[in-house]
Amino acid sequence: MLILVTMLLSLPVAARSGEATSFHTAFFTAASALSTCGIAIVSTNAYWTMFGQVVILLAIQFGGLGVMTFASLLSMSITRRIRVSQKIRTANELGAEKLNEVRSVIAVVLICTFSVEIIAFILLLTPLMRQNPYNVGHALFEALFFAVTSYNNTGFTPDTAGLYIHDWGIGIPIMLSAFIGTLGFPVILNVFRCACKRKGPRSWSLHSKLTIVTTMCLVCLSLIWFCTMEWNNTELFPSDDLASKIRHALVAAVMPRSAGFDISWMPHVSEQTKLFMTLIMFIGGGSASTAGGIRVTTFAVLLIVCRGALVGRRDDSIFGKRLHTQTVIQAITITGICTGLVYVSSLALLCITNRSLTDVMFEVCSAFGLGGYTLGVADPNNPGTLYILAALMIIGRLGPMTVAYAISRPQQPQAFRYPSEHILVG
Incomplete structure (x- = not known):
């Protein structure tokens, strides 16, 4: 798929200049779209024709669907070595009544994805038509593009105006769709089923509780950080109006975790904020979602283990x-x-670059965590940076899931075990 998208974007018909796009630019853009990262080294609207933008949009959609399906099937295969009761519970969370019902899993992924995208499209259509009163076709395409890219947490935008951050009618649906996309469809499905049965949060699965609580904590922490550290930053908060500052802070708090929309203010934030965002992007979003990073549940488990070790608990609960x-x-x-x-x-x-350590770490975590933000380290004039970051996007998309499967896959029992002995650590 990566080769196919690269070839299509390399065609002269894909670029507004009418010339063939260089291989490294086409390859990087294809990897960014298929991995749902969204780092753009050329303007999506100014550089690519409608054909090129449609190819990018389809790549984003197929990339998001493929990864979520793959993650779900891996999760189901991992549960084969767990007791039967837990297998059934996990299968139900993934939308299958039996572990071998692959079609059911794929159906649930498709239903969750297209349901959120259709709702986002409907909510975005009217305000985007106000932004494009004399071009209904462009408004329809923008609504579709934003609906797909926001749920799949991919920072490509079909217009030079970007996110329309000053229009709440556009900003809120995009932020909500991006937020839902970071949760993962098992969480969406579990919460939806509990709501249909009129059950509250107490009935949610442990995975859903941990994902939602950790995600909300990270968003709130990001909101507090931006309001505290960047309040007087005119690039991030260009207006002195309180409502405008809160709106910009909310976008800055939600988007950097994986979505990457509206990157115009990024080069102007403080070094402290760049380092903070590096950590947020490294953590990423929920498991079996369109987000990247080590995943919020992984981060939450580490915190739980540390808490248990500090207070002397034998079990992590x-x-x-x-x-x-x-x-x-x-x-x-x-x-x-x-x-x-x-x-x-x-x-x-x-x-291979002359950039600072902060900028490089930011760009690396943005690529690995599929954050979609860039400080310009990804340089078309330096193809080496593009190939390194493209590899990071692909690894960041599939890496954590592959590692989890490699650890949990069924293995032959050991014939013998070595004797244990304590060592000093710390």
Whole structure:
């Protein structure tokens, strides 16, 4: 799929100049779209023709659907080594009554995805028609483009005006759709089913509770950070109006986790904020979602383990449920591998660019966490940066899930075990 999209974007018909696009530009854009990252090294509206934009839009849609389906099937395969009761519960959360009902899983993914995108399209259509009163066709395409890219958390925008951050009628549906997309369809399905049965949050699964609570905490923390550290930043808050500042802070708090819309203010934030956003993008969104990073549940499990170790608890528990040992091992392994990947990638970019460590780490975590934000480290004149970041996008899209499966896949029992011995750590 990556090769096909790259070839299509390389065609002269895809560029407004009428000339063939260079391979590294087409490859990077294809990787950014298919991984649902959204880092753009050329203007989507100014550089690509309608044909090129449609190719990018389809790549985003197929990329989001493919990854969520793949993640769901991996989750189901992982549960094969867990007891039957937990298998059934996990299968129900994924939308299948039996573990071998692959069609049911795919159907649930499609229904969740298209339902959210259709609702977002309907909500966006009227305000976008106000923005384009004499061009209904363009308004329809923009509504469709924003509906797809927001749910799939991909920062490509079909217009040079970007997110229309001053229009709440456009900004709110995009933010809500992006927020829902970061939760993951198992959470959406679980919450929806509980709501249909008139059951409250107490009936949600542990995964749903942990994902929603951690996500809300990260958003609130980001909102407080931007209001505290960047309140007097005229690039982020160009107006002295309180409502305008709150609106801009809310967009800045929600979008950097994975969506990446409206990047015009990014180069002007403080070094402290860049470093803060680096951590937020590294954490990313929910499992089996369109977001990237190590995932919020992985981060939450690490916090729970640290809390348990500090207070001397034997079991790691939350919301009245004990975490499985294999879950803790997965979280620690995923975090360790991803941290090493970010370090090596940052070191490689430092060797081939003259950018600061903060900028390089920001760009690396944006690519790995599929944040979609860029400080210009991805340079078309330096193809090496594009290939490194494109590889990070692909790994960031599939890496954590692949690692989780590699740890949890069924394995042959060991014939013998070595004796244990304590060592000093810390």
